Every structure is written in C-alpha cells, then in structure tokens.
Amino acid sequence: MESLNPKLLEVCSRCGACYHICPACLNLEGYDPRAVIKDILAGTYEKWLNHKSIWQCLECHHCLEICFQHYGFENAMTAMRTLTAKKRMTPVQVKRGWDMFIKTGRLGEPAAPARKKLGLPEAAKSGAEDFKKIVKIYQERKESEARRQKTDGK
C-alpha cells in the first residue's frame, strides 16, 4: 500500500465534494468515508478493520476524477483493507480469490469443454510458472527487508 498523505486526508475529512457522485455514498445506508478518514487522522481506526463499510468502496474512481486534490477517499479505504488483510480478517470471498491468485496466477482457468463446443482455439499458455518464480523472489526480498528494518530499529 502506498503510504497515506495526512495533509490531503485532512482536507478530505472536511470536504466531501465526491459524496454527490460516489455510488456507495449515494446508495448504501451508513456509508460515510469521512468518518473513517477522521478516525485515521486521530489514530483511532481499529474499529474500521473489517467493518463492512470499508469493503463498500467500489473502486469506480469517481471520487478521484472529481477531487480537486486528485486524491479521493479510495486511498483511505485501500489502507483499511490492507491492514485488515494483514490481520487475516478479510471477507471469505476475498480470501478465496487471493488463494487462487497466488496458487495459479489467475482467477479461473479457461473453460475447455465450453471452448471446444464454441469452436474456439486452444487458450494461450498461462505464465503461471514464471509468475510463481517472481512471487517467490518478491516475497523473499520483502521478508529480508522487514528483517533489516527490525535490526536497524534495534
């Protein structure tokens, strides 16, 4: 997750220009991103971790497009989701999707029988093997960096 920018968030917490265009703000009762942002700024965001609200941002980017800071409160929701995932508290379907992604590099394999019936050519080869290799390198580097930060901290 990109780190949050408290200066921009502070403006967000008092603005709300995007509320009239945000599909979740307009159509889901109780959805109030500024309440989340205010708690983030106050450091009291624990209660939002895996709250149903933080999963209601549809990532439609309407807020980003209309925001005079070109920021949008999607960033705050993403931050809350990332922290929720770190604590392994995500909704069941998110966990299922993630497991499949990490295992296969895809969110579903080409449906071979249906393809044949439709007369489609064989699907191109997946890059799962290379994907797994780079994921492994990525995770190793991330872990060693975390260890280094820990020792530096001491």
Add this chain to the structure above:
Amino acid sequence: MKDFAIFWGCTIQARFPFLEKSTRMVLEGFNLPYRDLDGFTCCPEKSLVNNIDRGLWVLTAARNISLIDKAGVDLVSPCTGCASNLATVNSELHLSNKEKDKVNSILKEVGLEFKGKNKLRHLVPFFHDEVGIPAIKNKLLKPFNGMRIAIHYGCHMIRPSHALKNDDPLDPQKFDNLIRAMGAESVQYMTKLLCCGQGLDRVDQHENALHFARLKLKELKALKVDAMALCCPSCYLQFDNNQNLMEKEGEKFGVPILYFTELLGLAMGYKPEDLGLDSHRIEATEFLAKWERLHGELSRTTDLNRQLEEGFGIAQP
C-alpha cells in the same frame, strides 16, 4: 495498424467463453492484426490484489506488460478491469523510476523487462479510434435502426482517466458514437454512469450487489429500452446473472444484456447462435424479433430509395 495482442483476462475465458467467440468473430470480420500471446496471467484484479499487497499488484501487471514489450505489439482487451489495471500500473511505473527499477530487478530473473512502450487499449475506444466509425459503417449489413439501446460504460473503461486516456471520465462519448453508428438510438438515462456494483458480490455483500443491479434495471425497464449494451465481463455478470437470480425470485425486468462485440457482430450479419447469444441467461428473443421486424420494414424503404436514386437524372417523361 500495428499488430496487437488480445488480453482476454480470467473472467471471459473461465466464465464467458462465448464473449471470446464474438470478439474473435468481429476482429476477424475487420481483418485486424491480432494475436494470442502465451504467458499472460491475471492482470491482476486491483480490488483484490492491490488491497492485500500493492507491490505484488504492480509486479504482476508489469510482467504482463513486459510480455508485449518483448513481442513488440500493442495490447487490446475486451475486459475493462484488465485494461484499467494494466494501464494504471503502466502509468505509475512511468512516474517512478525507483519503482520501475525495483520491478525490473525481479523481472530480470525470468528474462523480462518492463518498458511500457506499447499502447494498452480497451476494445471499445480501440474500435472508435483505430478502426473508426466510417470503416465500421461500411461493414454493417443489418444495422439497428429503430432500436433503443442503453449503454452501460463500466467504470474502468474510462477511469482512472490519467492512466487510460480513453474518453471523458465523467461524460464519455465513444461508446455512444459506436452504438449510433450501428444505427441504434443511445438512450440517455439518469443512472447511465452509475457503477454496476458487482464488486460487492466479491466481498460477501450479495444483497447490496443486487440493490445496485436493481437501480439500473428498474430505470431501464421503465424506459422500455430494447437492450443494455456493455463491454465488461464483470458488469455482464452483474446484469445478466444477477438479473436472472432476481427474476427467479419473481422480480421481472426483461432487459437483455448485449456485449459490444455481439451487437457489432449482429449488425455485420453474423447469426445470433454463432455469436453465442444462446448462452445468455436473460434471453434476447424479443430484441432479435423486433430487430428482424424493423429490418424488414427498413429494407422496403431502402429498396424504394434505391429506385428513386436510380431514376434521378435519367427520367424520361
């Protein structure tokens, strides 16, 4: 036109192979230089992967993009999610050499390098800008004159606009232009740019997902449109599958959901069953019947017009 790879994405190939079929049919109908490329993975889905591990989101997308860099081709996707995710990472890496170097130091291990030198496009703006309205009009055998079609853009065809640069993010026009070029009326409606809401179905909030589907379908039912047009497998899932679920519970909408490539294919004269229209949960029977009827009427007037034109200037009293 430069050669391009088609990025099908997971959802079309796993759940809706008939959408791949109609896409291939229209690409071939226009004789476009497309190819399938080995080695792609999930784009990956931003709302899943970026929320959990941003670095992995960037790395996976960068790897997919590096494959077209290696092949020296552009990329076109009939999936809005894939187009938007790839374009967003592409733009972020162009803005940060530090992040680009980090990604490339890993990609090097599998013989790849992210350059991001080739175009990444969504199929709809690609047809609008690269194929062009005149060429499309020339291919139409059976246009949709008299049909009333409501467009659902799908958020990620046009947003985030700084990365996609496809159309106006708050007042898009290109899909409208294409539907009008096919002869249909693009019905304007209040909830036109509303997000489909399918994302809620992926975070255990099915009732809220249905609520979103209902908002749009109710309005379109009241407006008596003939069909909804879209070009995103996720939006398609929301409006075809979830509409069907609600119809089973007794809520009737009767709005057939047609993919951009299916509409174009029909107008080009391909048969509905060859395009895979019989795989839809919400049947397009009424849409097709009305279109046939109007087309019959239209060909009578076309014939009359031809006779009038033939007679012009050579009339002998």
